[in-house]
Amino acid sequence: MLQPCVLKPAIRFIFIGMCLTLLFFPAFSQNISGFIKDENNNPVAFANVFVRELNTGTATDAKGYYFLSIDPGVYNLVYSSIGYQPKTIQVIISDKPLKQDMILPASNAQLNEVVVKASRKDPAYEIIQHVIDNKEKFLTQVKTARTQVYLRATEVIDVKKKKAQADKEEAEESSKEGPPLDQFAAEKKKEEERLQRINMVEMQLTLNFQYPDQYKEERTGFKAYGSKEGLFIPVFNESDFNFYQNLVYLKGISEVPVISPVSKLAVLSYKYKLEEVLVENTQVVYKIRVTPRKTGDATCKGILYINDSTWNINRLELTLEKGGLKFYDAFTIKQTYQNMGEEVWIPSRQEFIYQTKAGAKSFQGNTVWVFTDFQKDYVFPPKFFGNEVSITTKEAYERDSSYWKSARAEPLTIDQQKVIAYRDSVEAAHKTKAYLDSVETRFNKITVGEVLYHGVGFRKEATKRNIYISPLLSLINFEVIGGFRLGPYVSYFRRFENGRRLYTSASFSIGLKNTDWQGSIGFWTRYQPYRLGDVSVRAGRSFHSINSFDAYLNQLRISNYILHEHVDLFHRIELVNGLYLGTELGFHNRHSVEDYDRTSIINRVIDEDDPLVFENYQALISTVRLAYTPKQRFMSEPNQKVVLGSKFPTFSISHRRGWNGLLTSDVNFDYIELGIEQNLLLGTLGNSRYALMAGKFVNTKNLPYVDLKRFRQSDPYLYSDPLHSFQLLDTSLSATGLFLEGHYIHHFNGAMINNLPLIKKTKIRTVAGAGAMWIQQSNYRYEEVFGGIERIFKLGARRRLRLGVYGVISQTNHRAPETGYKISFDIIDTWKREWSY
Numbered sequence: 001m002l003q004p005c006v007l008k009p010a011i012r013f014i015f016i017g018m019c020l021t022l023l024f025f026p027a028f029s030q031n032i033s034g035f036i037k038d039e040n041n042n043p044v045a046f047a048n049v050f051v052r053e054l055n056t057g058t059a060t061d062a063k064g065y066y067f068l069s070i071d072p073g074v075y076n077l078v079y080s081s082i083g084y085q086p087k088t089i090q091v092i093i094s095d096k097p098l099k100q101d102m103i104l105p106a107s108n109a110q111l112n113e114v115v116v117k118a119s120r121k122d123p124a125y126e127i128i129q130h131v132i133d134n135k136e137k138f139l140t141q142v143k144t145a146r147t148q149v150y151l152r153a154t155e156v157i158d159v160k161k162k163k164a165q166a167d168k169e170e171a172e173e174s175s176k177e178g179p180p181l182d183q184f185a186a187e188k189k190k191e192e193e194r195l196q197r198i199n200m201v202e203m204q205l206t207l208n209f210q211y212p213d214q215y216k217e218e219r220t221g222f223k224a225y226g227s228k229e230g231l232f233i234p235v236f237n238e239s240d241f242n243f244y245q246n247l248v249y250l251k252g253i254s255e256v257p258v259i260s261p262v263s264k265l266a267v268l269s270y271k272y273k274l275e276e277v278l279v280e281n282t283q284v285v286y287k288i289r290v291t292p293r294k295t296g297d298a299t300c301k302g303i304l305y306i307n308d309s310t311w312n313i314n315r316l317e318l319t320l321e322k323g324g325l326k327f328y329d330a331f332t333i334k335q336t337y338q339n340m341g342e343e344v345w346i347p348s349r350q351e352f353i354y355q356t357k358a359g360a361k362s363f364q365g366n367t368v369w370v371f372t373d374f375q376k377d378y379v380f381p382p383k384f385f386g387n388e389v390s391i392t393t394k395e396a397y398e399r400d401s402s403y404w405k406s407a408r409a410e411p412l413t414i415d416q417q418k419v420i421a422y423r424d425s426v427e428a429a430h431k432t433k434a435y436l437d438s439v440e441t442r443f444n445k446i447t448v449g450e451v452l453y454h455g456v457g458f459r460k461e462a463t464k465r466n467i468y469i470s471p472l473l474s475l476i477n478f479e480v481i482g483g484f485r486l487g488p489y490v491s492y493f494r495r496f497e498n499g500r501r502l503y504t505s506a507s508f509s510i511g512l513k514n515t516d517w518q519g520s521i522g523f524w525t526r527y528q529p530y531r532l533g534d535v536s537v538r539a540g541r542s543f544h545s546i547n548s549f550d551a552y553l554n555q556l557r558i559s560n561y562i563l564h565e566h567v568d569l570f571h572r573i574e575l576v577n578g579l580y581l582g583t584e585l586g587f588h589n590r591h592s593v594e595d596y597d598r599t600s601i602i603n604r605v606i607d608e609d610d611p612l613v614f615e616n617y618q619a620l621i622s623t624v625r626l627a628y629t630p631k632q633r634f635m636s637e638p639n640q641k642v643v644l645g646s647k648f649p650t651f652s653i654s655h656r657r658g659w660n661g662l663l664t665s666d667v668n669f670d671y672i673e674l675g676i677e678q679n680l681l682l683g684t685l686g687n688s689r690y691a692l693m694a695g696k697f698v699n700t701k702n703l704p705y706v707d708l709k710r711f712r713q714s715d716p717y718l719y720s721d722p723l724h725s726f727q728l729l730d731t732s733l734s735a736t737g738l739f740l741e742g743h744y745i746h747h748f749n750g751a752m753i754n755n756l757p758l759i760k761k762t763k764i765r766t767v768a769g770a771g772a773m774w775i776q777q778s779n780y781r782y783e784e785v786f787g788g789i790e791r792i793f794k795l796g797a798r799r800r801l802r803l804g805v806y807g808v809i810s811q812t813n814h815r816a817p818e819t820g821y822k823i824s825f826d827i828i829d830t831w832k833r834e835w836s837y
Contacts, residue, residue, distance in 0.1 A: 030093050033067040034101040036060050036079060044104055046123055046274050047081035048284055048308070057284075059277035079104060082123040082130075124272035124288045128304075130311040131262045135244045138312050141344050145209045146378040149217075150202075150409035153231040153367040154416065157197040160360050195422040198415065199226035204399075204407045207236055207371075208378070214385040215240070219392040221399045221407055225423035230798060232352055232367045235644065237389035237633060241333055241350065243313065247683050252833045253331060254324040255749040256298050257683055261290045261318070269299055284308035290318070295760050297324030297750035298684040302332070312345050313337055323750060323763060326833060327798050328354045328365075346374055358797040370409035387577050389644065390635040397638070436461040464495040477509065481543045481561055481593050483600035485509040487519070499529035499639025507540075513597050518542050529640045532580075533573040541565045543593065546612070546706050549725075550732055551713040558598050559609035562706065563591040578632035578646070584623040587663060590706065591616050612705065619704065620665035625654035649678035660702060669707065670699035677723070686749040689837065691723040696738040708734040711741075711773065719806055719824035723837050726771050728784055728810035728820050737777035745769035745837060747790075764789045767804065784810035786822075795827075802826040802835060 036047045043064025050057035051068070053075050060066045072093045077100075080086035084104035091100060204221035215237040238251045246263035259269050269292060276287040286306045292299035302318035315336040325331055331354045338348035350369040355362065399407075401424075412420070429435055443459045450456045451472060458467040470489040477485050487509025494502045508519035520540025527533050544564045545555060554560055568586040575581050594611045629650045635642040652675040658667030673695035680688040695709060711733040712725045719727060722745045748766045753759045768787040774780070788806030795801050804824040811817040826836050 030072060030095060030097055031067060031069050032077075032091065032093060032098045032100055033065070034099050036064045036066065036081070036102045036104060038084065039103060039105055044081050044084065046277055047079065047084070047104065048277055050078040050080070050279070050284070052076045052078060055279075055282045057279050082126040122273050124274040124286070125267065127274065127286050127288060127306050127311075128262060128266065128272055131306055131313070132264060132266070134311040135262055138345065139242075139244045140211060142209070142346065142376060143211045144376075144378050144380060145346075146375045147207050147209075147346075147371050148373045149205050149207045150370045150372070150407060151205070151233070151367065152203075152408075152410065152416075153201045153228075153233050154365065155199045155230050156364045156415075157199075158362045158364065159197070160362070191418075192422065195419055196226075198419045199224075199228065199231065200416060200419055200423075201225070201228050201231055201233060202404060202408070203233070204396075208380065208384070210380065210385050213240065215389060216385055217390045219390065219396050221403060222392060222396045223399060223404065225419055230363055230365065232354055232365060235390050235635065238644070241335070243316065243318075243335075249681070250320070253326060253328070254297070254320060255326060255747075256324050256686065256751070257681075258300050258320060258324075259298050259684065261300070261304060262313070269293055269296075275303075278305075280314075283314075285314050292321075295321070297321050300333075307345075310343050310345075312343075314345075323760060326828070327356060327800070329356045330354065340374060340376065344376065347371055356797050358794065361797065363797050368410060372409055387631055387633050388636055389633050392635070392637050394638040466493045467491070468493075478600075479511070479543055480556055480600070480602060481558060481563075481596055481598055482511045482513045482516070484512045485518070486512060499526075501526045501529075513599075516596070528573065530636075531574045532641065532643075534571070536570045537568070538570075539567040547710045547712070547732060549712050550710070551715045552718070553606065553715070554713060554732060556602050556606050557609055558593065558611050561593055562612060563593055563596075565589040565591075574641075577634065578629040580625075580627045582623075582625040582627075586619075586621050587665070588619045588621070589616070590614075590619060590704075614705070617666040617704070618664045619667045619707070620659040620663050621656065621667065621707070622659065623654060623656045625652060627652040645679075649676050651676055656707075658702070658704075658707065666702065667704055667707070668699065668702035669697060671695065671697045671707075671709065682746075685751050686747050688744065688746040689723055690744045691742070693741045694739065695735075697736045700736055703736060708736060709739065710734050717821070717823060719804060719822035721837055722769050722771065722786075726773070726782065726784055726810070727786060727806070727808045727822055728818060729782060733775065733780070735775045735777055737775070739773065739775045741771075741773045743769070743771045762791070764791050766790075767806070779813070781813040782810065783812075784808055788822075790824075798830050800828040802828070 036044045036049075038044055043060070043062075045060060045062045045064060047060045047064065047066070048057060049059065049066045049068065051070065053073075054070070057078075058066055058068050070093055072095060074090065074092050076088055076090050078086060078088045079102045081104060084106055087102060087104060089100075089102075091098060202221070202223045202225075203219060206218040206220065208216045208218070217236050232253075234252065238249075241248055241250070243260045243262060246260055246265075247257040248260055249257045260266065261270050261272075263269075271291045271293055273289045273291070274286055275289050278285040278287060284307070286308065288304045288306060289302075290304055291301055298321075300318040300320050302316065304316050304318075305314040306312070307314045313335070315334070317332065317334045319330065319332045322329060331352070334349075334351040334353070335347055336349040337345040339345055347369075348371050352365075352367040354365040354367075357363070440459055440461055443457060446456055453471050453473060455471045455474070456469045459465065468491045475486055475488055477487070479485055487507060489505070489507040491503070491505040496502075503524045504522065506519070506521040508517070510517055518541050520538060520542060522536065522538040522540075524534065524536040527535060542564070543561045544566075546560050546562065547554070550560065566586060566588045568584065570582075570584045572580065572582040592611060592613050594613050598611065627650055629646045630648040632646045633644040635644065652673075654673050654675075656669075656671040656673075658669040659665050660668035673693065675694075676690075676692045678690060680690075682688060697703060697709070711729065712720070713732040714720065714725070714727050714729045723743045746768050748768075750760075750765050753764070753766055766787070767790055768785075770785045771783070773782045786806050786808040788804050790802055790804040793801045793803060802824075804822075804826070806822045806824070808820045808822060809817055810820075828835055
């Protein structure tokens with residue numbers, strides 16, 4: 001029998017050993033698993049299993065099975081799923097695996113028929129329905145707010161050379177005679193060339209918001225590294241990518257608005273699939289894939305992350321359909337929301353990824369917005385929001401590197417750091433007097449090519465002056481009257497630091513057939529950049545087209561021309577926002593061209609009419625025009641105003657007067673014209689434009705033929721601007737009495753027909769329109785309707801050509817209906833990002 005004194009050390013040793021084992025080797029985790037089913041014994045896919053004590057959990061698979069690895073202990077498990085009543089049970093995890101199945105009874109929630117049917121396929125439909133039911137709350141949760149925004153836009157241009165070309169260049173380089181190539185210098189040059197193909201802009205601003213759609217941004221920092229032409233830098237007033245709205249308008253990006261995946265009728269446009277259930281900081285988040293039911297330009301695809309219980313967007317990643325994009329081949333929107341408390345979720349970060357290709361070049365773009373210092377219910381002073389949607393201070397363009405280091409809400413990538421260092425060094429070098437002198441010397445050097453083909457220019461970099469003299473080949477030009485003429489052209493341009501600009505030009509020519517002289521001298525200046533104040537003066541002697549807007553063939557007819565000696569003064573300024581006043585005063589000494597030798601090569605292809613014959617006379621004519629666009633939005637720059645347009649029509653009234661007896665003027669007439677124009681965005685149905693005009697001569701005491709109101713004859717086969725002309729008008733018309741004129745055109749932008757897969761692949765779009773006119777004097781009435789198809793072709797990275805083919809039906813009160821076909825060519829305005837019509 002062992003003695004107690006012997007047992008005590010042994011027990012002590014065993015006890016210490018057990019404590020050390022428990023201390024350094026904790027108990028092994030066990031697991032709990034099972035199946036979750038409904039009352040009909042069907043598996044509940046993607047159900048949530050949440051452990052309250054651990055703030056973590058998992059979700060069932062497609063068969064309703066779940067598995068959790070968990071340490072021994074006592075836990076409360078919450079079983080829940082969309083459409084079912086949640087259940088909570090307490091479990092004890094011991095040293096053995098635990099199997100725990102669960103039956104979830106159906107909830108009493110009633111959904112509309114289409115959602116109920118869909119939810120049987122996937123619970124994502126019911127999740128989306130919850131978001132739709134609650135989205136009004138998140139649309140209106142912020143009445144006013146102010147936040148800081150850091151914006152960074154980057155574009156990388158990649159040039160891919162064909163293998164044969166690359167091999168050839170490498171062979172040529174290796175075959176060069178002389179010392180061996182400096183590999184370090186070659187790599188440095190290659191790296192500089194790569195950095196030259198990266199453009200970047202940084203911007204810091206204060207964003208102000210007032211519900212429902214009032215924005216005003218105050219740009220306090222702006223820095224461009226390279227060109228900003230291809231970068232996506234929108235004005236917030238036009239880029240409210242709020243997917244709680246039923247339609248998301250993407251001005252400048254897409255031809256049509258996008259149907260939101262959480263719009264009220266989204267289930268008719270999209271299919272949904274619940275891919276994963278996540279637990280993020282105790283928040284259950286549903287990852288849902290969004291897919292269009294039919295391929296159309298008004299839909300998108302991607303991922304929505306939806307918060308459980310609150311039913312709001314946690315984050316999203318959506319890609320727009322290529323067919324609806326204006327300039328890009330691909331465009332993706334990423335948004336991340338942040339919880340500000342009290343169930344207020346606001347965007348904390350937005351990212352836009354875009355790309356396009358042009359030949360061997362590909363353009364990869366990325367724009368990031370980071371929101372900080374969010375102030376909800378910010379109190380703005382009265383009339384803070386208005387038509388000015390953006391203002392940039394002069395100091396914003398003068399920020400130094402220390403400012404940007406503190407302002408950046410996101411760190412720069414390695415490449416972005418290299419771009420800034422490289423561009424800053426280049427910018428500093430380009431500001432030196434030595435560099436400016438070298439540029440001037442190189443530009444001002446006269447070459448044979450400039451003298452013959454391009455023209456000779458002289459530049460002064462320090463004062464932004466430029467002189468241009470036309471090349472020898474342009475000394476020869478052609479006129480309808482008399483044919484070829486010989487003479488030079490010269491111009492002078494200067495840009496001032498305060499935004500003002502000055503432009504003058506002069507030309508002189510002698511007719512080779514009639515040995516007559518002609519010429520002009522002109523002066524134009526923008527003396528008030530912010531109010532778009534312009535003044536111009538032009539004087540000269542030239543052949544003048546009576547109807548310069550007439551059909552192309554009529555522009556080649558001698559009967560359309562007179563000779564006039566003229567002095568014209570023009571002034572235009574914005575009186576108040578959206579209200580423009582234009583005034584013009586011209587003195588013309590008009591002559592017939594009957595005494596000129598009018599023969600030329602045109603006579604061989606155009607059947608000529610006799611010239612207009614009249615006695616010489618003088619005409620002093622003034623024009624005053626007022627145009628007003630209500631609620632015109634604009635951006636304020638330090639030295640200029642950038643107009644962004646309006647949702648309202650533009651109204652105009654003009655008065656043209658011929659002054660009798662003043663400065664020997666022989667004319668005496670008064671003409672008044674009214675006009676209305678507007679561009680209408682009609683959601684997914686496309687966009688419409690219309691123009692309405694009415695005019696009348698209220699005084700015709702001495703109204704020359706040259707000054708009649710004229711209507712353009714249509715061109716054969718060619719489609720003309722449908723907002724200011726007709727397509728099957730078979731003759732030029734004129735009027736002295738009352739006339740009424742209206743035009744309308746609607747671009748469907750892929751609506752309806754692009755839901756057909758075969759049609760969508762052709763990238764064809766439909767267009768329709770109409771026009772009408774009535775002339776009181778002759779009781780002449782004209783109506784036309786047209787419809788056609790258009791297709792957009794890529795000419796470059798940011799240039800687009802729209803080709804159209806149209807069928808037209810017209811009639812008048814003097815002839816039976818006629819039909820015709822037209823073709824059109826339209827180049828998009830890359831600055832306004834709009835088509836001509």
